Amino acid sequence: MSNHTSIIGSGPNGLAAAIAMAQAGYAVDVFEAEQILGGASRTLELTLPGFRHDFGSAVHPMAAGSPFFRSLPLAGHGLRWVHGLSALAHPLDDGTAVVLEQDLNESARLLGEDGPAWRRMTEPLARNWDAFAKEILGPLPLLPRHPLLLAGFGMRALLPSTILARSSFRSERTRALFAGMAAHSFLSLDAPLSSAIGIVLAASTHAVGWPVPAGGAQAIPDALAGYLRSLGGAITTGKRIASLDDLPASGSDLTFFDTAPRQLASIAGSRLPASFRQRLQRFQPGPGVFKIDYALSEPIPWTAADCRRAICLHLGGSFADIARSEDAMARGRISDRPFMILAQPSLFDPLRAPEGKHVVWVYCHVPNGCTVDRTEAIERQIERFAPGFRDCVLARHVSTPADLEAADANLIGGDISGGAMSVAQTFLRPTWKQYATPDPSLYLCSSSTPPGGGVHGMCGYRAAELALRRRR
Missing domain, CATH: 3.50.50.60 (FAD/NAD(P)-binding domain)
Known part of the structure; x- marks a missing residue:
């Protein structure tokens, strides 16, 4: 051997x-x-010198909560997590935002009448995160070590998001918040299993938060590589x-x-x-994404001040708005008002941009291999919740599904989810x-x-x- x-x-x-x-x-x-290790977890100067943009992943609740990563001495190899003042913000058309805090008690308070239901859904999973993560982050176990914990999750996870949101939450604000979580699944919100990723992300918020690595996503593979080399492993790039x-x-x-x-x-x-x-x-392959990286002269001028407290935002409006967007994607069409995930890490990580300047990362879902330019639709959605955004743009770098695949052969047709x-x-x-x-x-x-x-x-x-x- x-x-x-x-x-x-x-x-x-x-x-x-x-x-x-x-x-x-x-x-x-x-x-x-490629010449730089990390796959889709790379950080590059995509717009202007000194502006550090994440090529692929940006906000990392699952990396911070990974049972394997948590077992490794990655802090000793340069990995440091940066959190926003809030974990997540979801702006609405009334000029306010639904805010999700890492602290479950505070989130339950802010969600008002839906606080108890949110707590019932997330608290058992967040409180037992290590056990829960080990159960779900792998093949489904035939004999789970924590059957009651997994059964409680599974009963909800199998449901379409449309059913779970209607049956669990009374407020349209909470339903919109959950829609943004569930839309990470790249499924139509009326599809079975579309609730699963929403529940996992909601629980991860209260277990580990939604942090970014200081300096950019590149810090994750760099720390892994540093530890691997300390074990005698070798890495050849290019x-x-x-x-x-x-x-x-x-x-x-x-x-x-x-x-x-x-x-x-x-x-x-x-x-x-x-x-x-x-x-x-x-x-x-799964649906693709259309992504834009921005260099900004100042922070995004959100109408809702709470949006300035969060590294990550979900832009899409109401549950119905997001459901329409994701249904169009699932049917091979595009939406005029796409659901989008936006990160503004430089509000909390000064290593990302020159002093006083900022970087923003945003993408929307599109059919696999889509060739339609979504720049105008994306900027229109940002302006919907932050009038004057375009006036802050110093430079933009557009990544179509084809561009993403050209830069990383695993991202077939812009698919970032592995199928x-x-x-x-x-x-x-x-x-x-x-x-x-x-x-x-x-x-x-x-x-x-x-x-x-x-x-x-x-x-x-x-x-x-x-x-x-x-x-x-």
């Missing part, structure tokens, strides 16, 4: 797999096609692996792919049966036995495996865990 592992791709999942294998005593080599023959001649005992399923099929080639390669090729989150693809991910393939030395560890998209590293950790268990 050579006890040597190769990792193709240096996103958080690839680095998590690399660390888990290095901790088990394996020699590890990571190969990254080396695209097009076939297994491109790996070092010494060969590997195990190879992990932090890639999309179709790239696994292409790189592995004849090492995998033709029928399995076809299955990987048929795996459906369509249909019921079938949620429970039946593309590989054999979750992460394994018919070749016992090849594993998929990307966000196309359980638990799916998000910066948490659990796909990589779970894949390594399976590989080590099978080797033993």
Whole structure:
């Protein structure tokens, strides 16, 4: 046994797999096609010098709450979390905003008549976050260690968001807040399972908050890489692996792919049966995103002052407005008033922009591979809640779905979630036995495996865990 592992791709999942294998005593080599490691978790000067923009992920509740990341000494390798004064703000057309605080008691107070229902939904999960996260951030367990906790979550999570919001909350304000949470699923809000991610994100707010890494998302893979190197692992950037023959001649005992399923099929080639390669090729990507990064002369002039307290905002208005936007996306159309996720990290992290200036990150959902320019619709939505926004813009950098894929081959058609989150693809991910393939030395560890998209590293950790268990 050579006890040597190769990792193709240096996103958080690839680095998590690399660390888990290095901790088990394996020699590890990571190969990254781009010049900068991190996959979609990179920070770049996309607009003007001195303005640091996150290429992909920006706000990281699941990274801060990741059971695997929390077990690692990442603070010793430069990772520091920055929180806003509030976790999240959701502006409405009446000039106010629904605010979600990290403190559950304060959130319940602010939500008024819906406070008790919000507490019932989130408190058991937030209070037992470590146990809950270990249960859900991986393949669904046949014998859960905390069955009552998981059952309480599951009864709500299976419901469409439209049903859960109507049955749980009386106020349209709270329903709008939950719609923004649920829309992270990239599902129509009347689809089964669309409530699941909304509940998880709501619980994570009160467990770990919605922080950003100081200096940018790049700090997460940089810290992972620093720890991996301390374990003896090696990372090579600027080396695209097009076939297994491109790996070092010494060969590997195990190879992990932090890639999309179709790239696994292409790189592995004849090492995998033709029928399995076809299955990987048929795996459906999810909807895409259209993203804009802004350099601003001053903070966004939100009508609702509460919006200036939060790093992250959901822009879309009422539950009905957001439902219409996400339904259009699910049907392959675009919305004139798209639901958007916006981050304004420089309000709280001075490392992001020159003194007195600011960066903003925003995207809306679009059909996979959409070629329609959404710049005007996005800016119109921001102006809806912050008149005068355009007057603050110094520069903008537009990333279409094609641009995102060109910069990171895993983002097929602009898909940032690792594949369509249909019921079938949620429970039946593309590989054999979750992460394994018919070749016992090849594993998929990307966000196309359980638990799916998000910066948490659990796909990589779970894949390594399976590989080590099978080797033993």
